[in-house]
Amino acid sequence: MKSLILGTAALALTAGMGLADTVRLGTEGAYAPWNFVNDAGEIDGFERELGDELCKRAELTCEWVKNDWDSIIPNLVSGNYDTIIAGMSITDERDEVIDFTQAYTPPDPSAYLAQSADVDLAGGVIAAQATTIQAAFIAEQGWTLVEFATPEETVAAVRSGEADAVLADNSFIDTMVGDGLVKLERTESIGGGVGMGFRESDAELRGKFDAAIQSMKDDGTLNTLIAKWEVASQW
Amino acid sequence: MSCVETIQAYAFRSLGFGERLLPKGEYTLCEHFTLIGSGMIWNVYFGVLALLTGFFLAVALAVGKSNANPMWRKPAEWFIFVFRGSPLFIQFFFAYACFLSLKGVSNFFDPFTSAWLGALIVLFFNTAAYSGEIFYGALLSIPKGDIEAADAYGMTGWTRFRRITFPTMMRLAWPAYTNEAIFLFHATTLVFFSGFPAWRQKGDALYYASYFADKTFNPFVPYPILAFYFILLTLLIISIFGFVNRRLNKHLPQERRSKTKLKLNLIR
Amino acid sequence: MFSYCTDPSTLEGLSWLSCYLTTGKHMNLYISVFVVLVLLAITAPVALLFGFGAASAARSKFLPLRWFGMGYTSIVRGVPDIAFFLFFVIALDQAFEWMRHKVKCPDWDQPIRQGIDFVVCDAAKLPLSTAPQWVHETYGFFLAVLTFSIVFGAFAANVLYGAMRAVPRAQIETAEAYGMTSRQAFWRILVPQMWVYALPGLSNLWMVLIKATPLLFLLGVEDIVYWARELGGTKTARFTDYPHPNWHVWYFAALLVFYLCFTKVSEVALDRIMKRLTKGQATAGGEAQRKAAA
Incomplete structure (x- = not known):
């Protein structure tokens, strides 16, 4: 009996990490041109396009979630969504409580x-x-x-x-x-580049997005996107 | 920095004294308690002054609303309706916008866009409207016999109001008024949260609590501390108002006294 | 929405406005009005139930239950609602997930608190991470209702507690004289009669509840004020087909009218309820009604 429960628990665990799972992307939706709500009432902006592309490359199903800026990190660590993609600069203070991917835009003054x-x-x-x-x-x-x-x-x-x-x-x-x-x-010159934030216990998912960002940097699509939305300087 | 030093540095930070820069790096419990406590100075300031000044306007509004002459009654009714019927943050918004445009007219209005005066005025109007309604309700339930007795003694106008109507109104309204005072102190947290700008990082308790929550990303420490301070404040208000209530009812026989107290628990 | 809305920059006046006010984003605003109304409609009875439970607990002869009732009312009433909302929803959510975790994944060997992270097994997540977005939103709505109910339940408890004690003692004594048990006297005599005493306080509470809805956004529900703030902000031509300067004043003025109308309607409705409740009651108001009818 016990092994059976263990088995299902392990199954649930692997299923949780698997492809079938939806990754929930948390953003603010009030910070044009990074992320904002467009006329149609949908989340739009640089990070919307970036996030969708990253999910495609990492072969993940993604879903967008809006959250108030002030509680965006507490809600991440509490597990209400899986990542923050909201124009968040990588700072030492934030890095102490959550983990960041590599920056997807260079530090901008x-x-x-x-x-x-x-x-x-x-x-x-x-x-x-x-x-x-x-x-x-x-x-x-x-x-x-x-x-x-x-x-x-x-x-x-x-x-x-x-x-x-x-x-x-x-x-x-x-x-x-x-x-x-x-x-x-x-x-x-304050603040670092902007990156995606993850729970510290979620290293695997972070790795996937990190790789996707790297691939977008390598083939130049990231620079095209940055230029399109005029969010920062180029890599 | 030891806790005593922290208290020395930050106890009056909300007023602009002591250390200029807010704490960084460690964010100890002592810093939490000291700074949020320092912010409470503003909550108490807003609450006490608005309550004291609002009291007089509230009495005027209650008397106005019960007046037969529509010239007095209508403005009082509308004032109470508008301020009781709209969320406080909308009142803050319009007041700030209004003071800002008045500033262009004359230098006299310069301090009005600062929280210490502008927000105080809004809270003053707000609490006056709420208390005015409470007093009005009390005014209506003054026993007819009291007024008739005053008439029989030949009291009229001001004398009757001062010696009979007003004290009875106060006695009847007091428990509900206590609740209004609690609500008012709670409402003071909205001043910097959505309303008036904070200058040089001088803010109220909620301002500092959200500062810590923003730095430590842990809402479970600063907000409960804030809640703790407010529970203390509420207990203080209840005991002060309870003391006044006992004074107001001193002349009543013991049994009737306790009865009024119970009956009036019900408004709010 | 309308066929002529394809190129708003060519439009003017009313036709522009008609297109502007029917964008998907404005639809969100209109939907949020319903969300707020539904939330109020659910919260009010739930809060009343909580209040009733706490007030009954506070009257209980069983000491710990009485302490619980008293403690809940006085502590929650002492805390400003904003401060409560800022941490309580997350705590509530975590508490639910923790309990599910204990039940569903007894063999989990990792710590639940990893630093600041709150990690439960996937099966315990609420809602499951595979659930569609509307489930998440409904859950968020449910949490908001619960939080609002807990806060306003404490105030309602205070009102009901007072009301229960305001019912004339003689009524209960009469009931006992007729041989009713204390439970029967409570349900058949006290409860039906207390409402007339509670209503002034409860209606005041309802007014306060209406005006607390702007805080819904702190609980993760996108309310009218959130959308008004969002829509009213300066919009540059780069990000919208309907650029406009800062229109917060107009949007907030509309909100002001909405809240004032809502208050007025509530006042009228509560007035009617009061009249009905007073009917046949042993109070001055009931007496007056009897006289008027006779």
């Missing part, structure tokens, strides 16, 4: 958006989304930091004059330039 090009950063008010690496960076510089709950509000703050500049990812700033707002020359 963060950029400033302001009403005029000659804004005084040290003496002014700099906006950032609350609890991001940009917010931590501004705080470390000793500048006046003002944090908003969403990226949208940070830009609105610059527009209304509440803040003098906003510091955010280059690709996000690029989508907001214009209509009286300019990007500053100065950039900050």
Whole structure:
């Protein structure tokens, strides 16, 4: 009897790792051009295309799941989805609790958006989304930091004059330039490249995606995709 | 850093004193408790001030709503309806947008977009509307005999209100008002969560709790600590309000006193 | 949606708006309205049930049960709902999976907590990872209902506890005089009569519950506020056929109207229920109704 149960347990285990299983991809859906919800109400963007292609190469069935950014890692480690693919920079802090694949975009500097090009950063008010690496960076510089709950509000703050500049990812700033707002020359090299996050106990799945990313890097399709969505610099 | 040093560095961080940079790297339990506790200063600030100021507006609203003259009644009714009928975060949103545009009109409105004033005003209106409704309900259930007795003594207008109507209204409304106070303190967590921006990482308890949750990726430590602080706060509110309740009912015979207490547990 | 919507950039005015408001994304907003309404419709009775259970427990003669009832009401009431939602759903989900794990995979030899990871056997996963997306969403919805019910059940318990004690003592004494057991007196006399005392508090709670729905997104349910925030944000031409500046004000104004209407409808409905409940009750309101009828 006991061996029978063991057998089925082992079967369930292997089946879990097998091809029949659906891999659930967790993303935020509010971070154009990386991932966002398009007019049709579906998840779209650079990572949507990338994720679908990676799943194809790794021969996995994938499914997209949206999750709030603040709880995206707790929900991964708790097993509600299998991987995070949400424009997440590889940082030491995150690396301590989850494992990353190799980066699929190179480190991209963060950029400033302001009403005029000659804004005084040290003496002014700099906006950032609350609890991001940009917010931590501004705080470390000793500048006046003002944090908003969403990226949208940070830009609105610059527009209304509440803040003098906003510091955010280059690709996000690029989508907001214009209509009286300019990007500053100065950039900050904070954060690493962007990678997919996995549970530390899920090394096998991570390996599959890691290999798929490598193959996309090798044949140049990744660079084409990066260029198409203008998310970062090329490899 | 020992725990005592942590407390010295961060006990008043939410007000901008002490260590400028928030803790990094280790995130000890001591740091959790100190910073989240420091954030509680803001929750208490918002709660206490909104409650104190809102009280007076609430009384005015209750009297206004029970007034026969529609010129007084209608505005009070609408005020209560709008603030009780909409989620707090929408009120924060519109207030912030409104203060922001007023800022362009005059320098006088500069501080209004900061949480310490802007959010306080919203919470003040909000609690005034909720308490106003409670007081209004109490006003309606004042025993007819009390008013008739006052009339018989020749009391009118202000004197009657001050000596008869108001104290009875308070006594009847108090248990429900206690609950409103608890809800108000809970609502203060929304200020920085979705409403007003946090300047120089000075925020309330929830702000620091989510800071830790974001750094450690473990929601099971900071949020229960936050919950712990709020349970303490709630117990404190209940005991203070209970003390006032005993004062309000001091003149009543023992048996009737306990009866009112029970009966009024029911609103909220 | 409409045939003329193929190239929105050529459209103007009302036809543009009609296309804009019927995009798939807006459909999600409309669906979320129903989701919220359904959630409220399920949560209210469940929370009431929890509240009733806890209130009865708090009156129990059995001490541990009484402690449980009292503890649940006072602790959950003391915690702000946001703080509760931010960690409780994950905890609840993990608790369910842990229990299934214990039952389904008794021979599992790896630790369940691996560092911060929570690992249970595949058969214990809720829902199974092979399950289609709608099952996951339904499960998420169910967790949200449960969490909401636990929180509001505590408030309801407080109200019902007060209501049970507000039923005149004489009513119970009369029941006992007629030879009813205490259980019979509870179910036949106390419970039917307590509602009229509980209703003011419960209706207030219903209003608070309606206004807690914006927090649903913390529980993983995409509610109206989530979609309004998402749709109202600045949209550049690169990512949509319907570019527009920040329209949060309009979307939130629509939400404001929605919530105010909902509140008004609830007030009217609760008023009617109150009138029905008062009928024939030994209260001032019931007395007034009797007099009016006579």
